Amino acid sequence: MGNNRTICVAGHSGSGKTTLIAALMKILGTSVELGTSEEEKERGMTIDLAVATHKKGDDVFSLIDTPGFSEFIEELYKGLQAAETGLLILNGEKGVEVQTELAWNVFKTLQKPAVAFVNRMDLENASFSRCMDSMRQLDNFVPLELPIRGDDGSFVGYFNLIKMQPKFISGKSGELSDSLQQEAAQLREQLLEGLSMVDDTLMEKFLAEEDIPVNEIEAALHTGMAERVLYPVACGSTTENSGMNSLLHLLQDNTPTFGESHTPADSPYGLVFSITEDPYLGTLSYTKLHGPIKEGDSVVVLGTGSKEHIKELHICHGDKPQKVGAAGAGEIVIIGKLHDVSLGAILAADANAAPLPMVDFPKPVFSRALMPATQADEEKMSTAFREVCKHKATLSFRVDDVTHEFVVSGMGEAHLSAATDRVKNRFKVSVAMNRPHVPFKETIQKNSEAMYRHKKQSGGRGQFGEVHLRLAPLPTGYEFVDEVKGGVIPGPFMPAVEKGIHEALSDGVLAGYPIDGVKVTVFFGKHHDVDSSEIAFKIASAQAFKLAMQDAGPALLEPIVKLTVLTPREYTGDIMSSLSGKRGKILGMGSVEGGIDKIEAEVPQAETQEYAIELKSLTQGRATFQREFLKYQVVGSPKLAEELLKREGKEVAAAV
Ligand SMILES: Nc1nc2c(ncn2[C@@H]2O[C@H](COP(=O)(O)OP(=O)(O)O)[C@@H](O)[C@H]2O)c(=O)[nH]1
Ligand SMILES: [Mg+2]
Numbered sequence: 001m002g003n004n005r006t007i008c009v010a011g012h013s014g015s016g017k018t019t020l021i022a023a024l025m026k027i028l029g030t031s032v033e034l035g036t037s038e039e040e041k042e043r044g045m046t047i048d049l050a051v052a053t054h055k056k057g058d059d060v061f062s063l064i065d066t067p068g069f070s071e072f073i074e075e076l077y078k079g080l081q082a083a084e085t086g087l088l089i090l091n092g093e094k095g096v097e098v099q100t101e102l103a104w105n106v107f108k109t110l111q112k113p114a115v116a117f118v119n120r121m122d123l124e125n126a127s128f129s130r131c132m133d134s135m136r137q138l139d140n141f142v143p144l145e146l147p148i149r150g151d152d153g154s155f156v157g158y159f160n161l162i163k164m165q166p167k168f169i170s171g172k173s174g175e176l177s178d179s180l181q182q183e184a185a186q187l188r189e190q191l192l193e194g195l196s197m198v199d200d201t202l203m204e205k206f207l208a209e210e211d212i213p214v215n216e217i218e219a220a221l222h223t224g225m226a227e228r229v230l231y232p233v234a235c236g237s238t239t240e241n242s243g244m245n246s247l248l249h250l251l252q253d254n255t256p257t258f259g260e261s262h263t264p265a266d267s268p269y270g271l272v273f274s275i276t277e278d279p280y281l282g283t284l285s286y287t288k289l290h291g292p293i294k295e296g297d298s299v300v301v302l303g304t305g306s307k308e309h310i311k312e313l314h315i316c317h318g319d320k321p322q323k324v325g326a327a328g329a330g331e332i333v334i335i336g337k338l339h340d341v342s343l344g345a346i347l348a349a350d351a352n353a354a355p356l357p358m359v360d361f362p363k364p365v366f367s368r369a370l371m372p373a374t375q376a377d378e379e380k381m382s383t384a385f386r387e388v389c390k391h392k393a394t395l396s397f398r399v400d401d402v403t404h405e406f407v408v409s410g411m412g413e414a415h416l417s418a419a420t421d422r423v424k425n426r427f428k429v430s431v432a433m434n435r436p437h438v439p440f441k442e443t444i445q446k447n448s449e450a451m452y453r454h455k456k457q458s459g460g461r462g463q464f465g466e467v468h469l470r471l472a473p474l475p476t477g478y479e480f481v482d483e484v485k486g487g488v489i490p491g492p493f494m495p496a497v498e499k500g501i502h503e504a505l506s507d508g509v510l511a512g513y514p515i516d517g518v519k520v521t522v523f524f525g526k527h528h529d530v531d532s533s534e535i536a537f538k539i540a541s542a543q544a545f546k547l548a549m550q551d552a553g554p555a556l557l558e559p560i561v562k563l564t565v566l567t568p569r570e571y572t573g574d575i576m577s578s579l580s581g582k583r584g585k586i587l588g589m590g591s592v593e594g595g596i597d598k599i600e601a602e603v604p605q606a607e608t609q610e611y612a613i614e615l616k617s618l619t620q621g622r623a624t625f626q627r628e629f630l631k632y633q634v635v636g637s638p639k640l641a642e643e644l645l646k647r648e649g650k651e652v653a654a655a656v
Pocket of ligand 2: 017018019035045046065066067068
């Protein structure tokens with residue numbers, strides 16, 4: 001195994017991640033094409049992670065591209081998990097943007113060493129010092145170089161703070177102003193002071209004001225990065241191809257290697273961290289290797305115990321996998337045509353190998369109901385969505401028990417629209433997205449009693465059945481009690497009696513929602529030796545139940561969800577008042593590190609259908625949230641119930 005390194009690139013959309021990866025790989029002599037799926041080309045943005053790999057001798061260097069849009073953050077979790085180091089790209093004109101901040105939170109959660117690159121320095125309004133100011137608010141970022149501007153204000157080169165030397169872009173020149181030299185001296189002091197924390201020898205030399213050789217500074221930088229004491233920052237311009245070599249040097253020579261933090265196995269062992277479906281190559285399992293693997297190997301999927309044969313092994317060239325015969329620990333490979341793997345699967349030669357941890361992904365927070373365009377679309381819809389959601393942790397679909405709608409859930413509108421486009425492009429299935437209906441239920445609030453006699457005499461054999469029953473509220477669920485004595489309803493008819501009630505339970509008296517939280521006791525009835533039948537008792541019990549429901553204080557039940565919002569403190573007040581405005585109950589509020597507040601609230605689901613969109617606009621996209629189902633709760637006021645049902649396009653029955 002060589003010095004293998006994987007770097008996951010993250011940052012705000014448009015900062016230049018995809019361009020940078022292609023540029024760095026080009027310098028290394030590897031040409032890659034990224035972001036070529038139909039949905040990506042249409043939108044001009046990265047949707048799925050992609051890996052670009054360069055091999056030189058025994059050393060393997062991979063860069064992972066991720067989307068810069070928060071709704072696709074799952075890809076960053078996957079990519080960063082498979083990387084030793086994260087590379088945060090910033091737009092030199094803008095500094096820290098929303099997705100820079102969100103990405104940084106993921107870096108911190110996964111505890112990854114990181115490097116930052118301030119890109120787009122060729123632009124007139126780019127300001128390295130402004131970027132640095134905003135980055136220092138995030139964490140301990142320290143510059144390794146300063147941009148040099150020419151007389152006309154354009155960007156002409158860098159001043160390297162380790163070597164204390166300028167390097168001009170070819171064909172350009174400029175003066176080193178006094179202020180630049182002063183700033184450089186000051187920043188170098190800060191850098192060495194920071195590095196002194198991780199290296200005693202360096203500290204002694206620094207304090208004694210001795211010269212410190214470049215290799216010693218770089219060694220301390222390596223330790224500082226690995227221990228996450230500091231995060232170095234470089235700058236340049238991807239499109240002008242400047243600053244690329246020093247960034248490459250930093251990434252390829254100074255970031256931590258796989259071997260430093262892992263003990264490799266000597267047989268196949270790896271984590272499937274991402275899976276995609278390729279129209280031509282089939283299922284592709286992106287695997288971070290912790291042990292060597294080669295074509296022809298057999299492995300076991302830990303947990304399921306299923307056996308897999310390694311038939312096709314590729315290394316990654318962006319969107320073009322390239323076949324290889326073998327790969328080693330620390331590398332990322334794409335394994336083709338595995339039968340039975342899912343996201344997070346661990347492949348190992350040894351069935352007793354220890355599990356490799358997989359990150360906890362965020363959960364979907366935004367749902368839409370899908371309407372197929374035609375009958376043919378309806379038939380294919382569920383297969384198509386099963387395929388598209390199968391390998392995504394933040395995409396799911398289900399048919400709702402109550403509303404019977406086909407509901408797909410993800411991280412936001414754009415995320416779901418990319419998923420439906422994929423379904424359209426790959427499976428030729430067209431669907432429209434609507435706001436889903438709320439799965440209301442109905443319940444009762446007091447005891448009641450009713451009877452119903454079903455009697456029909458229309459020549460020949462008649463129908464007769466009479467059922468008396470009592471209803472009592474239960475906290476949840478449904479209970480049936482048979483208290484019939486003396487065979488007034490003969491035993492063989494009791495299943496039909498219960499069936500009648502069961503059917504009536506699915507069609508509440510208020511608005512036809514299923515009924516929950518009721519105990520039904522059948523205590524009396526009458527039968528007729530000739531005319532009684534199962535159907536007669538079924539009708540009688542259903543009708544008796546409906547009559548009893550009218551007197552039992554029927555009420556609407558609504559689903560309540562728990563929202564957990566993480567937000568920069570400046571928005572806390574606004575978020576709390578907006579939640580209160582949604583009939584929400586604040587459960588708690590506290591501060592998390594770094595100026596972030598956590599707000600927990602119970603909110604009716606009916607008021608949270610658009611919360612992903614609302615929170616985004618309330619906080620410029622800087623807050624995130626989780627949503628989980630909590631319970632059903634009675635809608636106390638009949639007027640509110642009426643209003644809620646109206647929103648669902650339902651009339652309330654007169655009984656309310
Ligand atoms: N002027 C300038 N434009 C850049 C630079 N890097 C990238 N771009 C442009 O910015 C746009 C977005 O780049 P892209 O790599 O897709 O950004 P991503 O969303 O971060 O992957 C493209 O049009 C690039 O050509 C740069 O250093 N300078
Ligand atoms: Mg991109």
